[in-house]
Amino acid sequence: MNIDELLLNELNRLKKMDKYLQSKIVAIQLPEGLKTKVDLISNELKGKDIIFLGDPFWGACDIPPKGNYDILVQFGHSIIPNLGEFGHVIFLEMQKELEFNIDISKIPFKSVVLTSNVTYSNQLIRVKDELERNGIRVDLRRGDSRVFYPGQILGCNISAARGNGEGILFIGEGLFHPLGIALALDKPVLSFNPVTNEYVDMEPIKKKFLKQRYAAIDISSRANNFGIIVSSKIGQVRYTLAKKAQEMLMKHGKRSFIVVMDLIRNEEIINFPADVYVNTACPRVTIEDYSTFSKPIITFYELSMALGEKDKSKYILDEISLVDEIGSVSFWGRDKSPGHN
Ligand code: SF4
Numbered sequence: 001m002n003i004d005e006l007l008l009n010e011l012n013r014l015k016k017m018d019k020y021l022q023s024k025i026v027a028i029q030l031p032e033g034l035k036t037k038v039d040l041i042s043n044e045l046k047g048k049d050i051i052f053l054g055d056p057f058w059g060a061c062d063i064p065p066k067g068n069y070d071i072l073v074q075f076g077h078s079i080i081p082n083l084g085e086f087g088h089v090i091f092l093e094m095q096k097e098l099e100f101n102i103d104i105s106k107i108p109f110k111s112v113v114l115t116s117n118v119t120y121s122n123q124l125i126r127v128k129d130e131l132e133r134n135g136i137r138v139d140l141r142r143g144d145s146r147v148f149y150p151g152q153i154l155g156c157n158i159s160a161a162r163g164n165g166e167g168i169l170f171i172g173e174g175l176f177h178p179l180g181i182a183l184a185l186d187k188p189v190l191s192f193n194p195v196t197n198e199y200v201d202m203e204p205i206k207k208k209f210l211k212q213r214y215a216a217i218d219i220s221s222r223a224n225n226f227g228i229i230v231s232s233k234i235g236q237v238r239y240t241l242a243k244k245a246q247e248m249l250m251k252h253g254k255r256s257f258i259v260v261m262d263l264i265r266n267e268e269i270i271n272f273p274a275d276v277y278v279n280t281a282c283p284r285v286t287i288e289d290y291s292t293f294s295k296p297i298i299t300f301y302e303l304s305m306a307l308g309e310k311d312k313s314k315y316i317l318d319e320i321s322l323v324d325e326i327g328s329v330s331f332w333g334r335d336k337s338p339g340h341n
């Protein structure tokens with residue numbers, strides 16, 4: 001099934017939903033890879049007023065305050081259960097029905113914890129059966145309340161990987177999610193990409209990445225001026241963590257200030273007088289966008305290591321389970337996103 005067919009399937013599913021049928025103005029949030037499909041979507045949803053939201057977004061954590069539309073349709077992500085229901089939001093996950101088989105000879109484990117991103121989480125039961133038929137024990141488990149599907153991993157949450165198995169098998173495209181698992185757990189991680197049929201051992205990638213992280217930690221241990229970034233996105237707000245970082249910095253005689261922002265890019269922070277930024281928003285910013293910043297950007301846990309509050313020998317991944325209520329109620333001067341039940 002190609003991407004257009006997958007999109008048409010999801011749009012057909014949408015067209016049968018009560019919330020859609022009762023709406024007049026429909027706002028649409030598309031991941032970057034689907035922004036070319038506006039014509040196809042507009043044609044399929046003829047009869048409704050369609051608004052495409054142009055700001056980039058990377059997850060279901062990013063539900064904008066409700067605008068002048070009846071429903072918001074977000075493509076490519078699943079609901080984050082512990083953020084609660086958003087009455088006006090529909091998530092269309094775009095789960096692929098791609099036919100693929102696992103090459104058992106490539107799996108070096110007798111037992112695995114089976115994981116994926118949302119795109120392939122609909123296939124994990126089938127993969128579990130296939131592995132078990134071939135004598136490999138499989139732990140497919142539900143993560144904490146930030147994830148929806150059994151085995152599902154987010155860039156900020158690998159709780160579903162904390163199971164019983166010699167190693168972790170991740171199914172999905174891209175190496176961001178399996179890198180997170182490899183960083184957090186002391187177990188080998190094998191990533192399988194069903195599109196390219198590639199199997200990647202994450203150990204060398206983890207080692208290379210850790211060199212970069214420890215270099216940033218080292219610079220941070222000698223810095224004096226820190227900017228602490230807090231996201232204004234409803235599912236990323238960790239003001240409480242930012243305050244903890246500020247207290248820790250104060251204890252160590254360092255200066256700091258808190259910056260609240262939506263889109264975190266170098267252009268937006270370049271004029272603030274910080275030597276180092278501590279990012280409490282999406283961990284993807286620290287991991288994937290690191291090289292786009294002109295100042296080092298570190299996580300709360302990396303700051304703890306830089307200041308000697310945590311043991312440096314065991315790297316701690318920045319994960320999000322719960323976010324602050326404060327962020328979505330009074331702190332930003334807006335309601336919990338109107339429409340949030
Ligand atoms: S915080 Fe980042 S990694 Fe987590 S759901 Fe949001 S975009 Fe994804």
